Structure formats: structure tokens, C-alpha cells
Amino acid sequence: MDPIQLPLGVRLRDDATFTNFYPGANAVALGYVERICEADADWVENLVYLWGNSGVGRSHLLQAACIRVQDRGDRAVYLPFSIVAEHGIQILDNLELCELVCLDDIQMVVGKPEWEEALFHLFNRLRDAGRHLLIGADASPKKLGIKLADLESRLSMALVFQLQALSDSDKLRALQLRASRRGLQLSDEVGNFILTRGERSMASLFDILEQLDQASLQAQRKLTVPFVKAVLKW
Structure with a gap:
């Protein structure tokens, strides 16, 4: 199956693979993200949230997950809001057709009512379709400053990992x-x-x-x- 067309300016890094990721103290998070990418991952929690400072590897893991799912022939998409937010909320349309959706830098759109509403509906569509969602941010869900209570409630159900910097x-x-x-x-x-x-x-x-x-x-x-x-x- 063809991969989802990424928006202009977004490209998956060729070196963003699991084998290229040295986990350090993040081995548990790495293992869980890898399990999400398995073809029989229906038993795995479908909403995982990775957060940490710049440079801890969250974008690497999200891209590696997309590459792994695409390599097995399924649809996956990586959307870093630091780049794609300018395209508007319509960029979230039909993402439930993907087996895996990776939303990076979610802090860039949180606090904006139209984005929070669109994210809430996307999360519901992905859940109803049995898809998996990986989220990356620079802060924990509680520290994002989410205004929409329904969205905050959805994120409170995520499996959260704080990624640690390498020694x-x-x-x-x-x-x-x-x-x-x-x-x-x-x-x-x-x-x-x-x-x-x-x-x-x-x-x-x-x-x-x-x-x-x-x-x-x-x-x-x-x-x-x-x-x-x-x-x-x-």
C-alpha cells in the first residue's frame, strides 16, 4: 500500500530508524513504540504520548514508527506541527484511514480553539477505527495548557513516557x-x-x-x- 503523501516541507529522515536509536534510559519507551508498529498490535494501547526537551529523540521515534509501518505495507503519516500547522485543520481530514498517525510538536497548536476541536474529533475517529496514535510534545499533557476539557480528557488516557536526555x-x-x-x-x-x-x-x-x-x-x-x-x- 502506498504511503500517505506528506505535506510540502515534510520528509521522513532516512536515518530515523529504530536500529539507529540508542535508547539509554528510554528503553521502555522504545520497546513500546516498536510494539505499536507490529501488524498484530490490536492489544497494545492505541494512544501513546512522548514528551521531553529538544534533542531527546521523540521526533526520531515518531518517524521511525512511520517508516516501520510503511515498510510492512500499511499506511502511516508523520505530521510535525512546527511545519504543517500553517496548512490549517483540514490537514487532519481522513487520517483515520492510516494505520498509524504520528503528531509531533503538538504544543504548537494547543491553546487554539479550532485546532483543539479538530484534534478531539480526530482522536475519536482514530479510536473508533482501531488505529494507533503517537504524539510528541515538549511538555507533559498536564503542562500543555489545553483549554478544551474533552481533549484534555482524551489525552489523560494516553500512555505517557517522558524521554530522558542521554548521559x-x-x-x-x-x-x-x-x-x-x-x-x-x-x-x-x-x-x-x-x-x-x-x-x-x-x-x-x-x-x-x-x-x-x-x-x-x-x-x-x-x-x-x-x-x-x-x-x-x-
Whole structure:
């Protein structure tokens, strides 16, 4: 079955997969999201809410879930409200035709009456159709400031996970996992050097790894501290 057409400006990241996600303290959340994506997931809670600060991996997990469901041949859609809110509430029409709906950055539309009403009706349609809904936000449901009581009641029934930031040792393992998927060998020495000198967010660290991967391929060089210094001009 063809995937749902994503709105202009939205693209699933090729590297947003479950195998590329280093869970750290988020193993339980990862396991539950993976179970939602199974073909026989009717027994699983159909509304799951992931929240946490930027960089903890909620968008990664939502996109990975979409990719997993699409890969098995079913319909799934990823809608980050930070990008798609400008399209208006009609973007929520007919989403109950999807096996899985992933709504990211929901905090961007909460507090707006027309959006809260539209989300409430979408949640009902998805529930009645037996579909699964994954929600991502930067705050817990109680801290979102929802004005519509019915919507607040619906979200109160969600299975909620707060995603935790990775420790420095976990960040090193996450970098090494991503490097190995690219065919790169990232030693503890080089990884710790990058962590010491680079920006702290995982998105920035992965961008650095992407830059080093391309430079390594072009120069046919292994990743060493001197090579990293030269490429990144540190």
C-alpha cells in the first residue's frame, strides 16, 4: 500500500530508524513504540504520548514508527506541527484511514480553539477505527495548557513516557552506533574528543559525524583526533 503523501516541507529522515536509536534510559519507551508498529498490535494501547526537551529523540521515534509501518505495507503519516500547522485543520481530514498517525510538536497548536476541536474529533475517529496514535510534545499533557476539557480528557488516557536526555557515556555509544551503521570505526578516544569540543545536542553531534563521514570517504582516512581537528578546524 502506498504511503500517505506528506505535506510540502515534510520528509521522513532516512536515518530515523529504530536500529539507529540508542535508547539509554528510554528503553521502555522504545520497546513500546516498536510494539505499536507490529501488524498484530490490536492489544497494545492505541494512544501513546512522548514528551521531553529538544534533542531527546521523540521526533526520531515518531518517524521511525512511520517508516516501520510503511515498510510492512500499511499506511502511516508523520505530521510535525512546527511545519504543517500553517496548512490549517483540514490537514487532519481522513487520517483515520492510516494505520498509524504520528503528531509531533503538538504544543504548537494547543491553546487554539479550532485546532483543539479538530484534534478531539480526530482522536475519536482514530479510536473508533482501531488505529494507533503517537504524539510528541515538549511538555507533559498536564503542562500543555489545553483549554478544551474533552481533549484534555482524551489525552489523560494516553500512555505517557517522558524521554530522558542521554548521559555523556550514552552519547558516546550513540555516536559509535551511528558511525558503525555508516561503516566507520569511532574509537572512544575520538568520540570523547568530539563530545568535549562539539555542541552537546545529539542533532549537532550527528551532523558532525555526517561531515566526518564524507571527509573520511574523500580522503580515504580513518577517524583520528588529528584528522577530526583538521576537518572541523578545531
